[in-house]
Amino acid sequence: MNHSYNHSLSANSPLTKKSVNRCFDGEQHYYSHQSTSTKTPMTFSIYLPDEALAGRLCPAILYLSGLTCNADNVTHKAHFQQKCSELGMILIAPDTSPRSSEGHDVPNDERYFVGQGASYYVDATQAPWADNFNMQSYIVDELYDLLRSEFPIHSIGITGHSMGGHGALLLGFKFPSKFVSVSALSPVCAASESAWGEAAYTEYFGKDESLWSQADASKTIEKVGQQYSSILVDQGAADNFLAEGQLQTSKLQQACEKAKQPLTLRYQAGHDHSYYFIQSVINDHIEHHWRMAQLS
Numbered sequence: 001m002n003h004s005y006n007h008s009l010s011a012n013s014p015l016t017k018k019s020v021n022r023c024f025d026g027e028q029h030y031y032s033h034q035s036t037s038t039k040t041p042m043t044f045s046i047y048l049p050d051e052a053l054a055g056r057l058c059p060a061i062l063y064l065s066g067l068t069c070n071a072d073n074v075t076h077k078a079h080f081q082q083k084c085s086e087l088g089m090i091l092i093a094p095d096t097s098p099r100s101s102e103g104h105d106v107p108n109d110e111r112y113f114v115g116q117g118a119s120y121y122v123d124a125t126q127a128p129w130a131d132n133f134n135m136q137s138y139i140v141d142e143l144y145d146l147l148r149s150e151f152p153i154h155s156i157g158i159t160g161h162s163m164g165g166h167g168a169l170l171l172g173f174k175f176p177s178k179f180v181s182v183s184a185l186s187p188v189c190a191a192s193e194s195a196w197g198e199a200a201y202t203e204y205f206g207k208d209e210s211l212w213s214q215a216d217a218s219k220t221i222e223k224v225g226q227q228y229s230s231i232l233v234d235q236g237a238a239d240n241f242l243a244e245g246q247l248q249t250s251k252l253q254q255a256c257e258k259a260k261q262p263l264t265l266r267y268q269a270g271h272d273h274s275y276y277f278i279q280s281v282i283n284d285h286i287e288h289h290w291r292m293a294q295l296s
């Protein structure tokens with residue numbers, strides 16, 4: 001395909017282009033912008049296949065990353081670009097939380113599962129987090145609208161890894177009118193009952209645990225019922241976080257059964273929690289979102 005296409009931002013775009021790299025039949029871009037939800041600068045990566053660079057509407061996947069990640073982890077390590085190029089799919093990877101930068105002081109915590117790099121994709125209600133930690137609003141309102149106005153997007157599916165898998169399931173089922181498809185890789189399935197989530201939700205929502213269920217993927221699925229014709233979840237059978245009880249995959253399975261939500265849950269023998277696992281199954285997830293987008 002001719003690669004002389006040049007995607008242009010709108011005249012008053014709030015986005016600043018940070019980098020462009022040719023990759024297969026498409027381009028890997030990075031952008032930053034000032035977010036009204038987090039009150040900080042935010043960065044995201046976006047892979048644009050040549051169809052999108054030529055201005056044709058393409059299906060998109062929003063990929064939410066896990067604890068300690070930023071946009072780089074999936075962009076550099078998941079190897080999704082070739083399959084997205086083949087199918088003509090856009091993939092967007094936002095940062096996982098607001099972060100401190102010059103002129104922007106954001107709360108933090110010495111635990112890697114609380115604070116900067118660990119948002120849980122919820123809107124915090126307690127000080128000091130509530131000012132900046134509004135990642136649910138950032139993803140489903142601000143970034144969602146920005147992406148649709150600045151890029152040729154036909155429809156958006158949502159996926160993610162680990163705490164990002166929690167985010168994909170949670171936001172996919174809380175806001176089904178926004179997403180045409182959902183999948184997850186090694187997701188935290190019941191964040192309100194995992195040690196990571198208990199620590200973070202005490203900070204973000206306070207000690208009243210009844211407030212935590214609205215930030216729990218399995219409880220949300222059970223509450224709202226079937227929303228998608230099928231969802232795809234892959235889980236490494238040799239994942240240390242599964243063994244430690246952080247992921248609780250069986251709770252997702254039970255919730256989907258109660259909700260009558262069709263679920264394809266695959267335990268992958270020998271696979272751990274790392275991006276080597278993600279590389280091994282990411283093509284199936286891209287194809288899942290592509291198929292669902294064709295039906296939308």
Ligand SMILES: N[C@@H](CCC(=O)N[C@@H](CSC=O)C(=O)NCC(=O)O)C(=O)O
Nearest residue numbers: 066067068069073112162163164274275
């Ligand atoms: N012990 C590690 C924990 C961090 C970690 O494993 N992060 C995972 C996600 S875990 C759940 O959300 C991850 O995706 N890491 C990035 C990567 O590139 O592998 C630590 O202390 O850092």
